[in-house]
Amino acid sequence: MQTPAVSIFNDVLGPIMTGPSSSHTAGPWRIGCFIHHLMPDFSAVRILFPQKGSYAGVYKGQKSDIALVAGLLGMEVTDPDFRHSLTRLQEKGIPLSIEIVDMPLDHPNLSVVELTDTATGRKLAVGSWSVGGGMFAIRSLNGHALDCVGDAHELLFLAPDGEAGRLDALAPLLADIDHILARSRSDELLHIGLTHSPSMELLQRLGTACREQGITFMYVPAILPVTAQPESKTPFSTAEGLLRFLETSPMPLWQAAVRYESARSGWTEEEVLAYAMRLVRIMRDSITAGLGEGLESAGFITPCAAKLHARAATMTDMGNIGRGIIYATAVMENNSAMGRVVAAPTAGSCGVIPGILFGLVGLGETDEQEAARALLCAGLIGVFIASQATFAAEVAACQAEIGAASCMGAAIVSHYLGSDHVTALQGASLALQNMLGLVCDPVAGCVDIPCINRNSTAVGNAFIAANMAHAGFDAVIPLDQTIQAMYSVGTMLPRELRCTGLGGLCLTAKAREIETCLQAKRQQTR
Structure with missing residues (x-):
């Protein structure tokens, strides 16, 4: 399937999720949802994580299971x-x-889920990747290659081994199906x-025909909020x-973001803004x-944000930043408490953008439409990162998560400063430059x-970078080139430093001591 x-x-801005990790919580949840539709009734589960993959070391702490x-x-x-x-x-x-x-590893976040239904003898084995930011890809089904990413309504037909010819009997029915995005065999x-x-x-009708032919028919509805559009063409x-x-088409950065997402999703510009406002409200609720x-x-931490808030007057006055x-x-x-958050662009970096946005506007009465416009500016910067690099710490370390979020957040500061789009891109580039090489070592x-x-x-x-650019400091390296450098740096880092x-x-x-205590605690709660 074409990406x-x-x-x-x-x-970029999503999913709306339960913490703590987009790669290792939201992504696996979506994978589980996909498999649920393939086999809602099962009597045994076996989950395989590769020894050299990321899940092996963090799946318990990040609740992948x-x-x-x-x-x-x-x-x-x-x-x-x-x-x-x-x-x-x-x-x-x-x-x-x-x-x-010990199994072949074609992605750091590879997993295989095997389900058994003892009542029918049916078995299912699904290989998948969690690719960062809650996104995923289903890569195999019972040993057959598959490419599903959750943005389409999937019809799957599985013939008995060695009897692929049975699928040919479905041809008359399948010829009448509309809205086909992809087809593979x-x-x-x-x-x-x-x-x-x-x-x-x-x-x-498909279910009846498949039963007559001894074919297993499975339907999976779209899981992502925005479905793929075959004719969509984004402007950049x-x-x-x-x-x-x-x-050639002058407009504010936020409006370019709306234009982009409208072209990508098929949503009206009003629908794009309304969804962004919904995210603004959830971010405020998470604070x-x-x-x-x-x-x-x-x-393992003791939450202290409430304490910091109560003692803010005793801290150095840093205004919006503080x-x-x-x-x-x-x-x-x-x-971390498995509360509701918006991954922006990931759960491991989900505090950056809400912190910047509400650090600027406060938690009281908020102009939600203006906040949504600022959020969309950040989202558009994230598009450039996702298109040319990754948000997955397993691929490019923490610079791809928290570094990316800071880069995106600089655009929010630029929006409220009234900076033009050139200056906003300069601030974003500066912010990411400052985060290059940041390792992921939870x-x-x-x-x-x-x-x-x-x-x-x-x-x-983000505040520093946006303000420096607004005052005239030259980032020198264009944003696209900084993004590409970030990805290159990430792939050079050893796997030990990538989550x-x-x-x-x-x-x-101290970390080993904490890990031992957590393991003992998990044993006690079993």
Whole structure:
């Protein structure tokens, strides 16, 4: 399937999720949801994580097992019971096996989920990647190659081994299907992706025909908020392309972002702004939740954002930056406590943009439309990063998460400063330049240390970069080239420094002590 253009609401600002990690919580949950539709009734689960992949070292701390099982059970990612999915599975009497195995690794976030339905003897094996920021790719089904990324309505037809010819009998029915986005065939597996949900009548006719032919028919509705559009053509995908676009079609940066997402999604400009305002409200709620009393971390820290907020007057007065630091801490602590957040662009960096935005406008009465415009400016910068690099720390380390968020956040500051689009791109480039080489080394595999403090640092960095550019400091290196440098640096870093728990702060004596304590605590709660 052709890779669709980056969507602000699929790839950059989102998903709306339960913490703590987009790659290792939201992504696995979405993978589990996809598999749930393939086999909603199962009696045993086996999950395989590669020994040299990222999951092996962090899946417990970042709740990948909980998320996968929640998806398999059909639970929503913001379900209050999400964190108890393993208990719910156990209550159903369904055994779960999680194994770290020596297997070929074609992506750092590879996993294989095997389901069994003992009542029918049916078995399912699904290979997948969690590719960063909550995005995912289904790569195989029962050994057959597959390419599904959640942005289409999927029809899947699986013939018995060695009997691919049975699929030919479906040709008359399939010829009448509208809105086909993609079509592929891998031996006994036929895959058709649709831009629109099929009618119940069509699903029933396909189900009947497949039963007559002994074919397994599976339907998976679109999982991402923005579905792929076969005729969509975005006006640009890089910062350089944006500059050329604005030469002939002058408009504010936020309006260019709306124009881009409208072209990508097929949504009206009003719908794009309305969705952005929804994200603004959830970001504000995540700050409020993080500042509340009684927050219980699912990691190992003791939440302190409320304390920082209460003692703000005793700290050095840094104005908007100081407020933003506290708000970023609140969001990240809420994320660590498995609260509701917006991954922007990831959960590990989800405090940066809310911290910057509400550090500027405050938590009181907010002009939500203006805040949404500022947020879309950040989203557009994220499009350039996602189009040319990655948000996955497993691929390019923390610079691709918190560094990217700081780069995007600089555009929010530029928006409220009234900077033009050229200056906004300069500020974004400066912010990312300052974050190059930042490694990903979460202590005990959790998103507590150093992630929370780094989010706050990234807030200050974004303010500094945007203000310097606004005052006339030249970033020298264009944003696109800085993004490409970030990706290059990330791929040069050893895997030990890319969210594996094998390097950096993870190996300090204190980190080992924390990890041992957490392991003992998990044993006690089993």
